[in-house]
Amino acid sequence: MPQLVFKWEWLPKLAQGLTLTAEITATCIAIGIVLGLILALGRVYGRHIFYWLASAYVQFFRGTPLLVQLLMVYYGLPSWGISLSPFISGILAMGLNTAAYQAEYFRGAIQSIKAGQMLAARSIGLSRSQAIRYVILPQALRLVIPPWSNELIYMLKYSSIVYMVTVMDLMGVARVIAARNFRFFEVFIITALIYLALVLIISWLLRLLERRVKIPGLGAER
Amino acid sequence: MASNVILKVEDIHKRYGREEVLRGVSFSLFKGETKVIIGPSGTGKSTLLRCINRLTPPDRGRVWLDGVEVSHPKTNINKIRAAIGFVFQDFNLFTHLNALDNVRLGLLKIKRLDKKKATEIAMMELERVGLAEKAKAYPAELSGGQQQRVSIARALAMDPKVILFDEPTSALDPELIGEVLEVMTDLARAGMTMVVVSHEMGFARSVADEIIFMEGGVIVEQGSPEQLFTNPRQKRTGEFLRKITELYGEAS
Numbered sequence: 001m002p003q004l005v006f007k008w009e010w011l012p013k014l015a016q017g018l019t020l021t022a023e024i025t026a027t028c029i030a031i032g033i034v035l036g037l038i039l040a041l042g043r044v045y046g047r048h049i050f051y052w053l054a055s056a057y058v059q060f061f062r063g064t065p066l067l068v069q070l071l072m073v074y075y076g077l078p079s080w081g082i083s084l085s086p087f088i089s090g091i092l093a094m095g096l097n098t099a100a101y102q103a104e105y106f107r108g109a110i111q112s113i114k115a116g117q118m119l120a121a122r123s124i125g126l127s128r129s130q131a132i133r134y135v136i137l138p139q140a141l142r143l144v145i146p147p148w149s150n151e152l153i154y155m156l157k158y159s160s161i162v163y164m165v166t167v168m169d170l171m172g173v174a175r176v177i178a179a180r181n182f183r184f185f186e187v188f189i190i191t192a193l194i195y196l197a198l199v200l201i202i203s204w205l206l207r208l209l210e211r212r213v214k215i216p217g218l219g220a221e222r
Numbered sequence: 223m224a225s226n227v228i229l230k231v232e233d234i235h236k237r238y239g240r241e242e243v244l245r246g247v248s249f250s251l252f253k254g255e256t257k258v259i260i261g262p263s264g265t266g267k268s269t270l271l272r273c274i275n276r277l278t279p280p281d282r283g284r285v286w287l288d289g290v291e292v293s294h295p296k297t298n299i300n301k302i303r304a305a306i307g308f309v310f311q312d313f314n315l316f317t318h319l320n321a322l323d324n325v326r327l328g329l330l331k332i333k334r335l336d337k338k339k340a341t342e343i344a345m346m347e348l349e350r351v352g353l354a355e356k357a358k359a360y361p362a363e364l365s366g367g368q369q370q371r372v373s374i375a376r377a378l379a380m381d382p383k384v385i386l387f388d389e390p391t392s393a394l395d396p397e398l399i400g401e402v403l404e405v406m407t408d409l410a411r412a413g414m415t416m417v418v419v420s421h422e423m424g425f426a427r428s429v430a431d432e433i434i435f436m437e438g439g440v441i442v443e444q445g446s447p448e449q450l451f452t453n454p455r456q457k458r459t460g461e462f463l464r465k466i467t468e469l470y471g472e473a474s
């Protein structure tokens with residue numbers, strides 16, 4: 001059996017990578033929430049051009065590989081005179097991509113709210129946008145937490161794709177350390193455990209959030 | 223238009239696909255009056271109520287509320303709807319809000335009252351339907367009868383000129399119907415103007431100033447409960463009344 005070797009000096013470097021991974025994930029998720037909500041509202045309530053634009057966007061970003069989208073942003077945009085840093089390219093591509101997926105989760109949640117809620121809201125005199133804001137979204141956003149958690153976790157793990165455009169995120173740092181030390185197994189096991197820890201923490205926080213905003217009396221604890 | 227006519231409905235038509243659900247319905251409602259609409263399933267009663275406050279826009283026909291034409295394209299429909307209470311068959315309380323917030327929402331967001339005043343009014347209306355002590359309960363924590371009473375309080379809080387009830391008790395277990403009818407009876411006695419789609423004949427007989435019998439998208443007959451029950455002009459009216467009295471019973 002081969003001797004396993006771990007070195008403390010790897011940890012600060014991995015921590016730097018981890019910071020970048022967290023930054024990239026948080027930023028692209030935030031972009032995704034805002035854009036995803038707009039897209040979902042466009043697909044549910046939009047007419048004509050809004051509906052079609054939102055739908056086309058979602059289809060395109062869900063129908064093509066994230067890697068292709070990333071390479072298009074990083075290598076493709078410069079031919080239009082837009083050169084972005086690897087870091088910004090990564091955030092942009094992933095943000096645009098996750099927006100499409102989040103839009104579908106938001107849309108599903110909005111559409112699962114019973115039609116009577118909108119009718120009741122309109123019947124007391126709320127405008128459509130007020131009804132969406134005060135009645136539909138507060139319910140839909142609660143419902144969306146479990147599927148949305150999956151997207152967040154997915155994005156955290158797949159943010160490692162940015163090493164393809166030379167960003168030194170957790171995965172990028174791990175590859176370099178592993179290659180320099182010829183300690184692939186050890187370095188990647190540590191890296192995997194770091195991802196796992198992060199995923200577990202996020203899942204736990206989201207479950208906490210879900211419990212916190214749970215509507216009293218409604219449904220069983222999931 | 224007589225000055226005490228509060229709601230006037232004129233020649234409402236509505237078509238869904240090939241089916242003409244409403245084929246010219248007209249009636250007037252005086253201030254303080256209670257009209258009960260009855261008729262077989264699928265006859266367009268719910269559609270008629272929704273056409274009145276334009277939750278469903280009618281294809282043709284006009285509606286006036288207190289002299290303002292609801293159906294006029296320049297009318298601010300949200301403002302008009304705030305003055306027309308609507309009580310649904312399946313309550314439709316906002317599931318994420320407790321009873322108090324359900325009743326308060328319109329006061330805060332539409333009437334733009336400050337929180338203190340809105341709470342005061344909402345609590346008063348909850349009191350009126352006998353649910354002040356349930357103010358902090360969420361819809362899922364209330365019985366059907368309680369939910370329906372909260373939804374009546376929600377309508378009342380907006381100080382409406384008329385309230386439309388669409389079969390308010392037909393989703394309820396029999397033992398819960400009484401508490402809702404009681405609230406509605408009190409409202410009618412207190413002079414609220416109401417249109418009630420209901421087959422609770424005990425309620426209709428004791429509270430309705432007039433019963434409207436609809437079938438096939440038109441009003442077949444309308445008149446006082448006394449007249450419709452004892453001496454209907456149309457054969458169909460008598461048949462239908464006999465049938466639902468059998469089905470639902472007299473008492474309430």
Ligand SMILES: Nc1ncnc2c1ncn2[C@@H]1O[C@H](COP(=O)(O)OP(=O)(O)OP(=O)(O)O)[C@@H](O)[C@H]1O
Nearest residue numbers: 238241243261262263264265266267268269270389
């Ligand atoms: N949104 C809709 N789209 C298509 N058809 C509809 C719609 N709403 C109602 N209808 C049709 O219109 C007809 C009248 O429906 P409505 O609900 O007004 O009847 P109703 O008199 O209230 O019946 P019930 O006593 O069962 O409540 C029915 O045939 C129904 O299928």
Ligand SMILES: [Mg+2]
Nearest residue numbers: 267268269389
């Ligand atoms: Mg109906």
